[in-house]
Amino acid sequence: MSVDNAVQQTRGAATLSDVPSYPDVPTYLNILGNLHIWEGDGWKKESMAWKTSAYIASNLSGMPEFTFSGPNARAFLSRLSINNVEKWPIGKSKHLVMLDENGYIANHGLTVRDGEESYRHFAAMPWALYKAPDLGIDVEIGMREIFIFQVAGPSSLEILEELTGEPLRSLAFLEIRNIRIPGIDPAATIELSRIGMSGTLAYEVRGDLEHGPAVFDAVYRAGESFGIQRLGWRTYVVNHTEGGFPQQGCTFLPAAFADPGFVSHPLFGAALPPHQTSGPFSGSTDRYDIRARLRTPFEVNWGWMAKFDHDFIGREALEAEAASPRRKTVVLRWNKEDVLDVFSSQFEQGAEYRNFEFPTTPQSPAGDHADKVTVDGRQVGVSSLAVYSYYYREMLSHSTIDVDLADIGTQVVLHWGYADGRIKHIRATVERYPYLDLPANKDIDLTSTPA
Template sequence: MSKPIIERLRANIPVAHPGWGASEYSGWQDEQMSWKESCYIGDWSFLWDIEVEGPDALRFFSDTSVNSFAKFDIGQGKHLIQCSERGKVMGEGVLMRMGEQRFRTQAGPATWSAFLLNKGGYDAQWKQIQTFQFQVSGPKALAVCQAATGEPLTDVKFMHFIPVTIAGKPCYALRQGMAGEIGFEFHGDAADAPEVYAALLAAGEPHGIRRLGRRTAMINHLEAAFPTITWHYLNDIFSADAAGFREFIAQHFDMKGLVPAIRGSFQGQDISDYCYNPFELGWGKSVKFDHEFRGRAALEAEVAAGARRTRVTLEFNNADVIDLYASLFGEETPYDYLDIPHPQRWMIWADAVQMNGKTVGVSTSPGYSYHFRKVLALAYVHPELAEPGTPVHVLWGAPGSRQKLIRARVANAPYKQDRRREAL
């Protein structure tokens, strides 16, 4: 039954992602260097945002998430991970506790939570809200955010938020850092977005702030090892407990033309081969068996059986990558194009990782890091191959096209040093 689904997703035409504003502002190379040398401002306002409120709101999130809620204070954020009954990730993102019975969450958890709440059983309601979500991250981010808010911000713990004012507009400053650097994400009313954005840019000008365009935005997810739904993996939307989910999203949320599409050389036998559990995605520390939750039995079975796949970074061999571009000037049919800094269209990329001719893992959407001068990819490989330096091959080229084995080496994930939690 899953084969026709895979074939349909291979046939889908991916679209350019509507988020992040312009393709480039100061040039993608310059923008990539911003989170190493200065900082960037990125616009994630395209993410769906909902509020959930009611006496059962906390119980709802506990019942549907792998995370523990034994301690979750007002003003705290949590990396929320929600799974299907078979333990595959359905949605992940930030959950913010706004009040005793009021919460906010974005992106995947927004749609999945709304879908589950619509089924009833909880004294809690959801509503979609229109907000801006501006990220400022990099070595100079703290100074920029201090100048814009007039607040010291040094007492804000990682994954906590406080109310602030920017350009006279109220908003929340959430400390996080999707580039693996110190950063804040500002949330507020969408109507106030132009004034807040302009104020952050003005505050950042003396510090060399750069605007982050969509052409290079996902490179920070790659360097910092943040797997992303419908980019590095498929959420479990074809599972039995997701029946009606896609129709629900289409009815209640603006899909902006996005459709799930699969590319790459990996040929899964079942659609679940493109889905992953939290352990495989590198989020095992967030799974707490101190409560009952959707997917618990499946994840307990995974723990008992031992890891099957582990998240790593792959470094593509430079000479082999150059061969892909050289083929554009030869007489043979060129290899499939490797777009840089990363694919321009939104799709689930899955290439076969091979060793001695045998598939031993899956390599996801490749991207070029201008800072490291390498093509990198997040990959999921057998645990015994996860040691940095292990040589493997990535089979490049869609089924039926000209293919090439690209030499690659296993590296750490995150690839770039993680500085998000450093003292302010």
């Protein structure tokens, strides 16, 4: 398929539901072109699920899966990505990070190598399609609509084994396996991957979008006795913040939104909300400053992925930054008394401070949010959206901050509010990153997990 045909197919794809309608779930929203749960089992229960039981989430569904195939497919992805794609076993996943010419993250997402000359890229924007004509590399590009369900938490493996009726604990981190689900068309290709963003044991279940509602319900029913929760968009970014996974559209804006050609393109940029590309943006920084909302790989602690052994878009800018990185991402823990002052202002006469919406502010979209972070009146960083962690009973945020101030215990001041409104100076402390103090997915020994 040509690039133009793939783009046309992306634009013209039918909107399908990827989750069933449950009578006890009151609010659904069409986000990313598909029906998603806004709040499933209550945000407090949902935010506890990846530490104490498990959740199922559909929030990554809605963006199509792209395939790149042919003898030049590897060279094509190499030209786009900061990662080395040469040493990549077939059947394994890789998190590819793609930049614009200025070294900012334009797009990132998971990619699977299916064969010697075949790759699948999903949960990402069509940046590769947009840049394909400029690269001049002959590659076959295809597209299909898929569902992506995340099943995460200490009970996730038991639930999936209950669902499939087969042992799955030999599936290693980043590996993929096809599974069969009772009640689902046996001809359907459903794959399971041990990957996730919660910071704990997590898996993704993926397949053709038409099977999404039935698969979602099958996982949910298999997990009811294990206490599974249906995680909605309202709580989705809490696990990113606790687990230390920055995400475009959630904790920063992709630089594709700052590319005039991408934004004005009738197929790529037509569906983007105008405020996400030109402002006014959210937060106490200049509300039209898009740079405050962009990130480089080093600023989100992904600099280690960059391999300067190949030519890629943005290499010159990234290599210059690598010589002396200026900022990195940390977790900020907000001062409780200052947070309570924000609530108190809602009950006083006069201009109140910007209110908090639990568990995340702003709730959706959130990637354009940027608050000033200062020390002794000097700006030293930018903080992303505010998250209330019910598990820790703390207000937290990710912040890019000057590297010489990134040590745990450093005291800073976060400017909460809008640049043209009343600002609350909230004291905050640099804390561990990631903040979640539970074993990470890749480090969990599954030999002791109940069968």
